[in-house]
Amino acid sequence: MDRYAQMFERLDxxxxxxxxxxxxxxxxxPETSLAIIDALIKGGADALELGIPFSDPIADGPTIQKxxxxxxxxDVHPKDCFTLIAKVRQQHPDIPVGLLLYSNLVLAPGIDxxxxxxxxxxxxxxxxxxxxxxxxxxxxxxxxEQGIHQxxxxxxxxxxxxxxxxxKLSSGYxxxxxxxxxxxxxxxxxxxASKLIDKLRQVDAARPILGFGISKPEQVRDAIAAxxxxxxxxxxxxxxxxxxxxxxxxxLQRLTDYVSGMKAGTTHS
Amino acid sequence: xxxxxxSKFGQYGGMYVPELLIPALDQLEQAFVDAQKDPEFQRExxxxxxxxxxxxxxxxxxxxxxxxxxxxxYLKREDLLHGGAHKxxxxxxxxxxxxxxxxxxxxxxxxxxxxxxxTALACAxxxxxxxxxxxxKDVERQAPNVFRMRLMGAEVIPVExxxxxxxxxxxxxxxxWSATYDKAHYxxxxxxxxxxxxxxxxxxxxxxxxxxxxxxxxxxxxxPDAVVACVGGGSNAIGMFADFIDEPSVKLVGVEPAxxxxxxxxxxAAIANGTKGILHGAYSxxxxxxxxxxxxxxxVSAGLDYPxxxxxxxxxxxxxxxxxxSVTDDEALNAFKLLASKEGIIPALESSHALAxxxxxADEAEQETLIVVNLSGRGDKDLAHVHQILTGEKQNx
Numbered sequence: 001m002d003r004y005a006q007m008f009e010r011l012d013x014x015x016x017x018x019x020x021x022x023x024x025x026x027x028x029x030p031e032t033s034l035a036i037i038d039a040l041i042k043g044g045a046d047a048l049e050l051g052i053p054f055s056d057p058i059a060d061g062p063t064i065q066k067x068x069x070x071x072x073x074x075d076v077h078p079k080d081c082f083t084l085i086a087k088v089r090q091q092h093p094d095i096p097v098g099l100l101l102y103s104n105l106v107l108a109p110g111i112d113x114x115x116x117x118x119x120x121x122x123x124x125x126x127x128x129x130x131x132x133x134x135x136x137x138x139x140x141x142x143x144x145e146q147g148i149h150q151x152x153x154x155x156x157x158x159x160x161x162x163x164x165x166x167x168k169l170s171s172g173y174x175x176x177x178x179x180x181x182x183x184x185x186x187x188x189x190x191x192x193a194s195k196l197i198d199k200l201r202q203v204d205a206a207r208p209i210l211g212f213g214i215s216k217p218e219q220v221r222d223a224i225a226a227x228x229x230x231x232x233x234x235x236x237x238x239x240x241x242x243x244x245x246x247x248x249x250x251x252l253q254r255l256t257d258y259v260s261g262m263k264a265g266t267t268h269s
Numbered sequence: 270x271x272x273x274x275x276s277k278f279g280q281y282g283g284m285y286v287p288e289l290l291i292p293a294l295d296q297l298e299q300a301f302v303d304a305q306k307d308p309e310f311q312r313e314x315x316x317x318x319x320x321x322x323x324x325x326x327x328x329x330x331x332x333x334x335x336x337x338x339x340x341x342x343y344l345k346r347e348d349l350l351h352g353g354a355h356k357x358x359x360x361x362x363x364x365x366x367x368x369x370x371x372x373x374x375x376x377x378x379x380x381x382x383x384x385x386x387x388t389a390l391a392c393a394x395x396x397x398x399x400x401x402x403x404x405x406k407d408v409e410r411q412a413p414n415v416f417r418m419r420l421m422g423a424e425v426i427p428v429e430x431x432x433x434x435x436x437x438x439x440x441x442x443x444x445x446w447s448a449t450y451d452k453a454h455y456x457x458x459x460x461x462x463x464x465x466x467x468x469x470x471x472x473x474x475x476x477x478x479x480x481x482x483x484x485x486x487x488x489x490x491x492x493p494d495a496v497v498a499c500v501g502g503g504s505n506a507i508g509m510f511a512d513f514i515d516e517p518s519v520k521l522v523g524v525e526p527a528x529x530x531x532x533x534x535x536x537x538a539a540i541a542n543g544t545k546g547i548l549h550g551a552y553s554x555x556x557x558x559x560x561x562x563x564x565x566x567x568x569v570s571a572g573l574d575y576p577x578x579x580x581x582x583x584x585x586x587x588x589x590x591x592x593x594x595s596v597t598d599d600e601a602l603n604a605f606k607l608l609a610s611k612e613g614i615i616p617a618l619e620s621s622h623a624l625a626x627x628x629x630x631a632d633e634a635e636q637e638t639l640i641v642v643n644l645s646g647r648g649d650k651d652l653a654h655v656h657q658i659l660t661g662e663k664q665n666x
Contacts, residue, residue: 055562104547108561132288155289181448
């Protein structure tokens with residue numbers, strides 16, 4: 001059964017939202033990256049959002065750019081990322097795993113080939129940061145063929161027409177942007193997002209998970225209260241890695257603690 | 270939304286940007302389409318081009334440069350335009366669009382600083398607030414242009430990320446725009462990037478080719494056999510080509526920077542040696558690794574130092590309408606010196622690439638041939654750099 005649907009069903013029953021941390025695969029190196037992902041799951045991550053490092057990440061702020069640079073410096077290639085995902089999948093058969101990356105990494109090996117590799121590794125969804133809905137057809141087609149959800153972004157400035165398309169085309173979940181700009185914890189998400197969430201509900205979109213500018217448990221609580229099905233924290237999670245590069249055991253402990261703190265924010269009060 | 274313009278050139282181009290930027294690009298397209306039909310906008314643009322920038326630019330027949338008596342080599346003198354390069358044309362157009370959209374701020378990227386300088390002057394003139402992203406390495410290498418921009422009131426923001434050059438400046442400008450599109454226009458500097466930029470930049474430069482047509486008819490009574498222009502992103506080339514695309518007798522020749530040689534990794538020839546991919550919002554020829562990571566380009570001329578090419582050039586190449594050659598640093602430097610010593614004109618290193626290839630064409634011509642080189646910019650900005658290279662050569666030799 002579909003892992004996102006399963007996750008939402010489980011969380012609905014227990015009255016919780018999803019907390020989804022993002023990290024860059026291979027940051028700072030493949031071995032540590034695997035330990036990091038374990039630490040996130042240990043802390044209670046409901047799903048994972050994982051990046052493949054790209055040289056020119058135009059939708060990312062400095063924290064995630066640096067993570068990509070660290071991974072690339074460790075000579076991490078997309079094939080190494082798929083190997084890491086396959087390992088995670090082996091140990092955690094039920095957790096939804098999403099990929100978040102840039103279009104040129106998908107085109108380089110060929111769209112179909114890329115989605116097949118992703119599917120074989122155990123990926124559940126793919127979000128391509130620089131593919132808007134109007135360019136998404138060939139990607140969505142490959143996704144459908146491989147049983148992968150193509151994740152769409154609902155930005156705060158979306159036109160009604162874009163919203164209608166999200167309603168028609170979204171699956172897995174909808175990535176709800178908490179604010180304009182690039183990724184980063186420096187600028188907080190604008191709350192409440194309830195207006196956008198209502199719109200998504202009206203068009204019958206896949207359930208919204210709020211990202212961009214999420215770093216604190218209170219924000220997770222607000223997101224859930226506004227009707228989001230969960231929250232994603234990328235830069236805040238990656239920042240912990242950046243700050244503990246010299247002390248991996250402390251990094252892993254902090255990550256587990258951070259995730260469990262954020263996860264605590266997902267319980268409906 | 271109504272789609273007014275085709276966003277692709279064959280398979281190339283498109284809008285590969287975050288969903289967040291789509292409304293801003295749609296707004297820009299609408300403003301452009303309306304402005305093209307608005308006589309008042311056109312009148313204002315034409316007046317600025319004529320009275321402020323100095324159009325039409327001259328068409329100069331070279332006297333001493335070409336030894337083949339069958340060949341007449343003309344120079345389209347964009348180097349004489351205010352600002353020192355063709356860039357002023359389209360910047361004035363986009364600055365007027367900025368005002369038309371009710372925006373008061375302008376974001377731009379610059380490599381060598383030429384687009385930054387053009388943006389700064391247009392913003393000073395039209396009362397817009399400019400912030401210009403420039404790779405930290407380029408800020409250091411191009412100090413005079415940084416000073417020019419600041420004199421004209423622009424804020425110059427050094428970009429440390431990545432390689433600290435043009436492509437990183439573009440990344441940072443796009444990041445800025447995704448947070449500020451409500452009040453800021455991204456004034457992209459070349460015929461690349463997401464739709465509608467390649468089309469807007471072409472249309473705001475197409476007077477280069479239109480004037481060339483008129484001037485050649487006046488001087489020679491016929492169209493040129495070939496027009497030659499350098500290609501980094503490809504704005505001056507597409508401006509020269511646009512009016513001749515439907516004239517099959519006119520050969521369109523783009524010249525890419527071969528840097529230290531196409532066999533090395535140090536070049537910027539995306540058509541000659543690149544592969545298809547997406548960079549900065551457009552599908553085109555780009556320089557990339559097998560995995561799809563973007564590679565650093567290299568050229569002695571900073572204005573051609575970009576690892577992609579505008580999507581319409583990729584298309585014109587594939588359908589065989591335009592041909593693309595490449596020229597090394599050394600060949601370009603040689604042409605730079607030749608034009609200075611034979612004609613008393615110091616060209617930009619970018620334009621020296623086009624000239625170098627045109628000189629080869631002139632040597633090989635067996636029939637009466639009319640060639641026009643788009644001399645896209647003047648070489649003042651390159652003097653210190655070339656001086657350094659030439660004195661270095663003497664010391665080493």
